[in-house]
């Protein structure tokens with residue numbers, strides 16, 4: 001067995017790398033780097049942004065539109 005030092009890389013290679021629904025980025029941690037809502041992946045950074053969102057800000061409008069679209073897709 002020579003793969004002891006590469007255990008982390010093996011894990012990353014073995015998992016599906018999801019693309020964030022909001023920013024389009026693929027986190028290094030893969031699926032563990034965010035949450036899945038209605039089959040859409042949201043990375044941790046966007047999750048934090050959404051939680052921190054100020055009602056009435058321009059970003060808020062964009063996020064609400066995207067979330068509405070997400071839930072109407074079911």
Ligand SMILES: [Zn+2]
Nearest residue numbers: 020023043046
């Ligand atoms: Zn994101």
